[in-house]
Amino acid sequence: MTSLVVLPVLIPLCAAAVMLILRSPMWQRVLSFVALLSSLAVAIAVLVEVWTDDEILVTRLGGWPGSFAISMVADRLAAVLVVVALGVTSTVLIFAIGQRSRDEQSPFYHPVYMVMTAGIVQAFLAGDLFNLFVAFEILLMASYVLLTLEGTREQIRSGTTYVVLNVIESLVLVVAVGLIFGATGTVNFAELPARLAELPDGVRNGLQLLLLVAFGIKAAVFPLFFWLPDSYPTAPSSASAVFAGLLTKVGVYCLIRVQTLLFPGEMRGLVLVVGALTMLVGVIGAISQQDMKRILSFHIVSQIGYMVFGLGIGGTAAIAATIFYLIHHIPVKTSLFLVEGIIERDSGSSSLASVSGLARRSPMLAMLFLVPALSLAGLPPLSGFLAKFAIVRAGLDDGHYVVVTVALVVSLLTLVSMVKIWVGAFWGEPSNDRDISQANILLASPSMSVATGMMVALSIAIAIGAGPLYEFAGDAARQVLDVGGYVVGVRGS
């Protein structure tokens, strides 16, 4: 049973290798699906196992004992995120195939997409810091290629910023890993908590700051977010949907591990302030933009702020709220980018100035946008409301009134910028061009619409199943906070 944990990484990687030999587009698509769905099935099996047995599944690669092996660890948080990640990548794959864009036709799109999926999954399952660094490199390398696959001038321009920034992030991370190894003699997550606790305070703070900066760049928190709204909008819609939904969340996941496992509860004040500023700056950036993709990209930053805020509060309730927020945010953000992809395919632009009257042309499309948009703003009864409510309540219980106020104001401003997209793109008279205005947007590419519909349905399902899911998030949070249990579970003693 324990060797199952490594399969969701191995299957996409092997599929990518086969696809590079087998260049036929038809076979590549079939193989992509088979690989992602079988990984998803394994991931669900792992989740069920972890959920029911309350144990941590560990695979030690090469069968080395204890801390010598490269271990893949699936606790509740990691297992559920792997399932969500594979669900999202499978759905976006349907969308990408339906989109038939230039990059999907490239023989490298599918292999690279598989490699990125493997990297994301490995990052969630990594049982030591160096493995985590390698996972980051795998997913980043694949994302560089996806971002610049068409090689247009605009993509190269923004791709450059993205690549340079992320390379520097990797360097910071690897310095942190090296110094932590120098200070403690281990990189294993199960050994680190005890060894780090023995270090002098100054060394601990330095190491923690290095990790926070490295993962903060990846998660796009306040002073380190500027690369994101610049680079995501130029990626093809299918790629930017996965980037938006998953890549920054890998950063948040790592921040959770740093703040709960490696340095439990330290520097909360800093994290709290960073969270508040991230929320505020992100949403203000979003309001000033005139392009749908850019508005949505700034919202990623703003929403990350809420999760960082939850992390800054600390304690079981807040961590549970953060985990719930993380799970709710991935499908919501992905579906917004998918709707944007449908609009862009239809109108050839994502600028609010050149798109209008979509609600009259396709009420269904308007609904597909409205549900995740209102969820993002946090209107009841959608999943965003529950996630925000949980975080705000945890904040109030802990007495962080200023940051809670900021969170509520930001929620309102989020609504304002969603209304901006709604007024610009969905209201008004449809374009006069008869050829365009007669065509049915959703039927033009059924599989794109189905994929988007599936994502929206998932976010509604999260709202309906919020009770059990929140309990699960609570269990996951208790497990994440129980450092001793993690250490024992991974060592297997």
Place this chain on the structure above:
Amino acid sequence: MSVWEFAVIAVLFGVGAYMVTERSLTRIALGVGVLGNGVNVVIITAGSNTGEAPILGRTGDLTDPLPQALVLTAIVIGFALLTFLMTLAWRNWTLTHDDEVEDDVEDRMIASRAERMDKSGDQPHHEDVVP
């Protein structure tokens, strides 16, 4: 660990950081290469003790092989990244015939809109932003 190792690290980081802040992508790529080497020296100096080659069966004062394995992986990854950056620079040059890393177009548009608003005191018009 000697003062010379610190000096090497400091020089590599200094040169690398300076080059990364340049506008030309080729220099940035070279800077990343230099920084990467600095990082590798950090891992080796911070992580390992000097001693005999750690081969199974030998005894005595052995070096810790793990930092070397880490650095080996880091070198391979750094090599791949450097290649990709150079490819980007080449592609950029074939498209634009220069090697500059440009500002974000949309950012510049918003900044110039704000300037115009400051001058005229007007509210922005929706049409202003059509490129």
